[in-house]
Amino acid sequence: MRPQHNIEIMAGLFLLLGVVALMFLASTATDMGSKLGKEHYRVDIRFTNVGELKPRAPVTIAGVTIGTVKDIQLDPESFEAMVALDIDVTFNQIPADTSAAILTTGVLGDKYIGLEPGGSPDVLEAGDEITITQSAISIEQLIAKYLFSTNTPGDDE
Amino acid sequence: MPAKKTKLITLRKPVQIVGRGILFFIQVLTSFRPSLKQLKAILSQVYFIGTRSLVIIMVCGFFVGMVLTLQSYLELSKFGATDSVGTVLALSLFRELGPVLTALLFSGRAGTSIAAEIGLMKATEQLSAMELMAIDPVQRVVVPRFFAGVICVPLLTALFNLTAIAGGVAYAVYIMGVDSGIFWSNMLSSVEFQRDFMMSFWKSLVFGIVATFIAVFSGYFTTPTGDGIGRATTQTVVVTAVLVLIFDFIITALMSWT
Amino acid sequence: MKKNLIQLNNLSFNRGDKVILENVSLTVKQGSVVAIMGPSGVGKTTILKLITGQLRPDSGNVEVAGKCVSSMNHKNLYKLRRNIGVLLQNGALFTDLDVFENVAVPVREHSNLPEVLVRRLVLLKLQSVGLRGAVELMPSELSGGMARRVALARAAVLDPALMLYDEPLAGLDPIGASTIIRLIRDTNEAMEMTSVVITHSVEDMMQLADYAYIIANKKIVGHGTPDELRQNTDPQITQFLNGEIDGPVPFHYPADELTQDLLG
Structure with a gap:
């Protein structure tokens, strides 16, 4: 047959x-693809305001994606946003004094986290926390700032 | 008096058909025997139903992907957000267009031929002959086609999505010059496996059951005449389209609640 | 005295409000060829479906080999049908299978014979209907007479005790018809089968049957050997046997007077 x-x-x-x-x-x-077959380590960051940052937003250094936002929660005591990052284990030489900022792709694009490496010889390890942070820039607040020319300092600097 | 009688009859008929459909569905499910013979029959139906629908599904998928990208590119470019074109494409494909269009195309390509084939078997007394040979026609004719269809539709949907994304990439990256890395990474970061991919899968599975069942049902219960077979094929496409869209809404509603 | 293989006792069957058969009784002796005759649309095929259990009578019962078919469940019915071969009106070959596979269907379904034996059995059956050379043809490539012969081989492949033929000669040319007649007689004698032939053709019945029943007007109007029937003077029988246009079976479908219809 x-x-x-x-x-x-x-x-x-x-x-x-x-x-x-x-x-x-x-x-x-x-997003299975970004999880599949790759190992991550966890780094935490605190922001006073995460704006529209969402889980699974990319985490970049110099524009190159090195991980994703795993989770965003509110610290019930300090009322700060706790952002957990999953960073690819191949990038295990990130200095401990690296700073983080919530940035936007384009004017209205998605939010992502950009890391700016410092110069410390120590490296970030799993469970560490990035302390130097810059929160999301809210366009409304920016406009308000210019309109009323108040001298309140930036959120977090 | 006659008016009252016809009113009763028009009401009775749809109810009777739904009841018959439910009973037949149960009969089809319980007639499945996991025997080698049965599995072989299913496999050869996979060829007739699935492999032969491949070309139409992939060609349509490619063009749907292109046109979807073109349309969203035009709108997104007004906001300078053309980088998100991959996201728009993937989300609309996974959540809606992939499963729905595949089910409709499948019904038109394979569903009609299943209905006509079974209807013709009935008209030429082949089903009767089976019964007389002590062969259960449901088990021999309906079950392999039904299960083959249920297997094929989710796979065809995946292939549809894949070619549609390929069409989108072809248009966005090679014609409009969107950066392919941004295209993919935006898509990757916004399509959730649990929410979007699984929704695509569950929808296509349900649509596969609906489309194939309507086809075998219309064929099996057709009036065994040329006219009846013609009506069975039309009915297959129409009823499938309506039911698929109804189920589409129900599944979307259910999955977005949880 | 041979025993009765089929027995219909006071059988009635309605389709909706329409009475198809009323109080029909008939018996078929083992080993004989019995014809059931009558004008078209009189319920002959219904009788066949009642015998195989596809239809259930509204009253009365059908016995085949001493078992009551009318009250059988699905499983026993299928068991019984393995012992019955049926040749349907147009042969009803499976259009997606070739001749060999068509004949092999009942064998494969109801036995676990190794492929070699299946092949031998099927080829022998096809040889007996003279179509061993056609094993690789598809049903669409066969002439009407050949298709009928393949269907006959398929119905008889498991050597059933009872063969039922529904209009086996309808639409065949004289050569095809006499071939089928010979085959029916041959299989009946060679296998010691019992055959029931449903036909409206008087000539065929005379050549083929040992005994015949004539149905008209929902009832059996006469029965006997072909010779006995020829002697019979009952107008219902003579009309049918001689093919007279008008008689107990009227030419006109019941209607009002023509003048009344035309003149309103």
Whole structure:
């Protein structure tokens, strides 16, 4: 039965192709891809205001993505935002006195975290906290600042 | 008096069809036997249903991806947010367009041919002949087609999404010059596996069940005439389209609650 | 005295409000070829479906080999049907399978014979209907007569005790028809089968059957051997046998007087 045989091979190929497509989509087009097969270490940051930062936003140094925002929570005592970052283990030489800022892609784009490495010989390790931070710039506050020319200092500097 | 009688009949008919559908659905599910023969029959139906729908699904997917990118690029460029074009593309594909369009295309390509095939078997007494040979026609004819369809639709949806993304990349990156790294990383960071990918999967699974079941049901219960088979194929496409869109709303509502 | 293989006792069957059969009784002796005849649309095929249990009578019962078909459950019905071969009106070959696979369907379904034996069995059956050379053809490539013969081989492949033929000769040319007649007789004698043939063709019945029942007007109007029937003077039987246009079965479908209809 040759034709029957061919049909089964074609059907098998189709199934294979379909499953490969599913896996490929899951790994390259979703956040599964950034989690899959990579190890991370956890670093915490406190901000007074995270603005529109969302989980899974990229974390970059010099524009290169090195990790993602894992989680954003409110510290119930200090009322600061606790942001947990997952940073790829290949970037394990980040100085301890690195500063973090919440930046925006374009004028209305998504928020992301940009890290600015310091000069300390010590490196960040899992569970460490970045202390030098600059919160999200709220456009409304900026406008308010210019309009009323108040001299209140920047949020966090 | 006659008016009252016809009113009762028009009310009775749809209820009867729904009831018959539910019973038939249960019968199809319980008729599945995990035997080698059955699995082989399903596999060869996967060829007729799945492999042969591949080309139309992929061609349509590619162009849907391109047009979707073109449209969103035009709008997003007004805000200078063309980097998000990958996000818009992926989210609308995963959440809505992929499963829905695949189900509709599938119904038009494979559903109609399933309905016509089974209807023709009924009209030429092949189903009767099986019963008389003590072969259960549901088990032999309906079950392989149904399960093959249910397997095929999610896979076809994945292939549709994949080619649509490829079409989007082709248009955005190679024609409009969006940076491919930004395109992918924006898509990656905004498509959630749990929320979007799984929604695509669950939807396509449900749509696969709906589309294939409507096809086998219309074929199996058709009036065994040429006219009846014609109506069965039309009915397959129409009923599938309506039910898919209804279920689309229900699943979206359910999944966004949790 | 051979025993009765099929027995219909006071059978009635309605379709909706319409009475199809009323109080029909007939018996089929083992080993015989029995014809059930009558004008088209009189319920002959219904009788066949009642015998195989596809339809259930509204009253009365059907016995096959001493078992009551009318009250059987699905499982026993399927068990019974393995012992019955049915040749449907147009053969009903599976259009997606070739001739060999068509004949092999019942064998594969109901036995676990190794492929070699299946092949041998199927080829022998096809040889007996003269179509061993056609094993690789698809049903669409067969002529009407050939398709009928393949269907006959398929119905008889498991050597059932009872064969039912629904209009086996309808639409065949004379050569095809006489081939089928010979095959029906041959299989009946060679396998010691019992056959029930449903037909409206008087000639065929005379050549084929040992015994015949004539149905008209929802009832059995006469029965006997072909010779006995020929002698019969009952107008219902003579009309059918001689093919007279008007008689107990009227030419006109019941209607009001023509003049009344035309003149309003």
